[in-house]
Amino acid sequence: MSHSADLDRRVLAGVERLGRALRAARQDVATRHEVSLLGLSVIxxxxxxxxxRxxxxxxxxxxxxxxxxDAVTVLDKRGLIRRDRDPADLRSTLVALTDDGDRLAADAAAELAPLLAAGSGTDADRATTLRVLLGEIARLQAxxxxxxxxxCLSCRHYQPPGPRTRARCLLLATALADRDLRVDCPEHEPIPA
Structure with missing residues (x-):
């Protein structure tokens, strides 16, 4: 096995181990709040x-x-979400959290916070890791x-860094350091195919 293939295998093993730990922690939180893991993800x-929608x-x-x-129906019966008519299309409904759903989301976030606080390395190390992970996500999407x-890396507004320039968000007209990259941007627009 080449050094590069061995490194790839170890990176994958590390990501898998982190994923299993996060899933187990999220399952514990979901169980304590008597929702399914998918229900927690929806919340x-x-x-x-x-x-x-x-x-x-x-x-x-x-x-x-x-x-x-099915998960939304269960959460609705528990009073954690509500369904409202979509003003843009009255045939459709939009799903949103109720106050109880907001409280559960806040409680779950607080319970999972120790996982975030356990980050090692410097801020710069974690920012670089974020950029690399987003690059891998973009590659897997492709x-x-x-x-x-x-x-950010899959958005039409993202301008990659150049030899003498930082990455930029053209929509927000701002420079982006690695630490500023978003995983789930509300203004995201996919790069046209």
């Missing part, structure tokens, strides 16, 4: 305050629409492995 996604939630969470619809990517 975390809606915690940004942007109501969404069920189909949009399904795409963001990379699961089928009927599966998300390969069809990831279906939804709302990060």
């Amino acid at each position: 975390e996604t809606l915690a940004d305050g942007r109501p969404r 069920v189909g949009d939630l399904a795409a963001e969470l990379d699961v089928s629409q009927p599966t998300v619809s 390969a069809g492995v990831i279906t939804v990517n709302r990060s």
Whole structure:
């Protein structure tokens, strides 16, 4: 095995281990709050305050629409989400958190905060890691492995750094350091195919 292939294998193993730890921690939080792991994901996604259609939630969470619809129905019965008519299309509904849903989202975020605080290295190290991870996400999206990517690196407004210039967000007209890159940008517009 080449040195490069061995390094790739170890990076993948490390990412998998982090993923398993995060999933286990999120499952513990979901169980304590008596919601499914998918229900917790729906709540975390809606915690940004942007109501969404069920189909949009399904795409963001990379699961089928009927599966998300079932989870939304359970959360609705528990009073954690509400459904409102979409003013842009009165045939559709938008899903948003209720006050109880907001509280659950805040509690879950607080319970998961120790995972974030456990970050090692300097701020610059973590910022570089973020940039590299977003690059890998963009690569996996281009390969069809990831279906939804709302990060800076996949946005038509992102201008990569040049030899003498920093990366920029053309929409916000601002320079972007690695630490400023977004994983899920509300202003994201995909790069045209």
